[in-house]
Amino acid sequence: MNLEQSIVFSGTIFAQLVDDELVLLDMESEKYFGLNEVGTSIWQAMQENKKLQDVYEVLLEEYDVTPEVLKEELMSFVASMSDAGLITLED
Helix, strand or coil: CCCCCEEEECCCEEEEEECCEEEEEECCCCEEEEECHHHHHHHHHHHHCCEHHHHHHHHHHHCCCCHHHHHHHHHHHHHHHHHCCCEEEEC
């Protein structure tokens, strides 16, 4: 996984914003996923910017965090979303 990859969302996801948190439902597996405020921000940045590098740059401007920590956290989030089948990555 690297920042040059693009994000492809599963076509079976329903997302609903509840207060400041996002609830995702994978219609295929019927599993729910709750994202906290930061996870919601990452998900929304991914929706608006299909390339991980662009998502990274948007989040770097939004949060007061070192580039290294942000990259680690972003990659961890992307890996968990990929493992859950909510997204795939393309070169």
